[in-house]
Amino acid sequence: MIPAQFDYVAPTTLAEAITALGEAGEDAKILAGGQSLIPVLRLRLAFPTVLVDLSKVDELRGVRDDGDALLIGAMTKHSDVMTDPLITKYAALLSEATSTVADPAVRHRGTFGGALAHADPAGDLAAVALALDAELVAEGPGGRRSIAAKDFFMDYLETSLSPDEILAAVRIPKLVGSWSYRYEKFNRVAQAWAIVGVAAAVRMDGGSVAESRIGLTNMGSTPVRASAVESALSGASDLAAVRAAAQSAADGTNPPSDLGAKADYRQHLAKVLTGRAVAAAAGLSS
Numbered sequence: 001m002i003p004a005q006f007d008y009v010a011p012t013t014l015a016e017a018i019t020a021l022g023e024a025g026e027d028a029k030i031l032a033g034g035q036s037l038i039p040v041l042r043l044r045l046a047f048p049t050v051l052v053d054l055s056k057v058d059e060l061r062g063v064r065d066d067g068d069a070l071l072i073g074a075m076t077k078h079s080d081v082m083t084d085p086l087i088t089k090y091a092a093l094l095s096e097a098t099s100t101v102a103d104p105a106v107r108h109r110g111t112f113g114g115a116l117a118h119a120d121p122a123g124d125l126a127a128v129a130l131a132l133d134a135e136l137v138a139e140g141p142g143g144r145r146s147i148a149a150k151d152f153f154m155d156y157l158e159t160s161l162s163p164d165e166i167l168a169a170v171r172i173p174k175l176v177g178s179w180s181y182r183y184e185k186f187n188r189v190a191q192a193w194a195i196v197g198v199a200a201a202v203r204m205d206g207g208s209v210a211e212s213r214i215g216l217t218n219m220g221s222t223p224v225r226a227s228a229v230e231s232a233l234s235g236a237s238d239l240a241a242v243r244a245a246a247q248s249a250a251d252g253t254n255p256p257s258d259l260g261a262k263a264d265y266r267q268h269l270a271k272v273l274t275g276r277a278v279a280a281a282a283g284l285s286s
């Protein structure tokens, strides 16, 4: 289908983009990689009057060392996130999860910021952002503000960005020390969306789990932090203890029932995949 008519602007700086968004009003939409927005326009599920294309705003691209954190520009493409040496060194869970997103064509257009701003709970990267305690840096006419990932994802496809704000960057605290990672994604065919995904980061100390971070994909209308598992994992040193802790993975979740799976099957998957992800990250095998 052909999208409804819209005006198009392609600013070259963030300041110009904020001005263009403000002038266009509430019916404007930001265009990043277009991998979700263009299908939405073609299906006429949205009718923006103006598209503000960020693809020429160079300052929104790239990864920077920011002391105890990494600052990842919102327009950094998935393919660049996957191979960036700073991300591989300090936030490898993100590179690993990004490598499971769609296919190479989508990963060469889609952006990290676009995926988070789209806030699809079936998307792989929101759960990672939540697990890694990311802060989302928004800029608008009122200036710059930081939003914790736990406060950013409000509901299905809904974030706490206001219509005149642009997601400029994502700040991810570095995980230093003996952290290891695993993103477990269950899908029915290769390169498809997750039926359920589990993002796990684990810090081992003397052979047992000292600290863990677990985020769940597609287990509710927003990404979910599996806090009960994180508490139960403390001190776990063998596979049986990890699997026992993983039994809490579905606590407080409200997954959808759809063509991919029923809700109770997703809850079962969350427990199994959490056990697998943590065991793999912790280097524990049967």
Ligand SMILES: Cc1cc2nc3c(=O)[nH]c(=O)nc-3n(C[C@H](O)[C@H](O)[C@H](O)COP(=O)(O)OP(=O)(O)OC[C@H]3O[C@@H](n4cnc5c(N)ncnc54)[C@H](O)[C@@H]3O)c2cc1C
Pocket: 029, 030, 031, 032, 033, 034, 035, 036, 037, 038, 054, 074, 075, 100, 101, 102, 103, 106, 109, 110, 111, 112, 113, 114, 115, 117, 118, 122, 123, 124, 125, 161, 165, 166, 167, 168, 191, 192, 193, 194
């Ligand atoms: C065939 C296919 C398969 C896919 N499979 C997966 C998958 O397995 N896992 C997965 O996680 N994702 C998947 N995706 C989604 C893909 O990863 C894209 O990252 C995602 O669609 C959005 O990124 P984008 O840069 O294309 O954003 P766009 O489509 O351009 O924008 C998406 C939304 O975010 C808003 N937005 C974008 N950037 C900003 C910003 N900086 N500030 C404020 N708002 C902004 C836009 O206005 C729009 O509402 C798939 C997409 C396709 C087409």
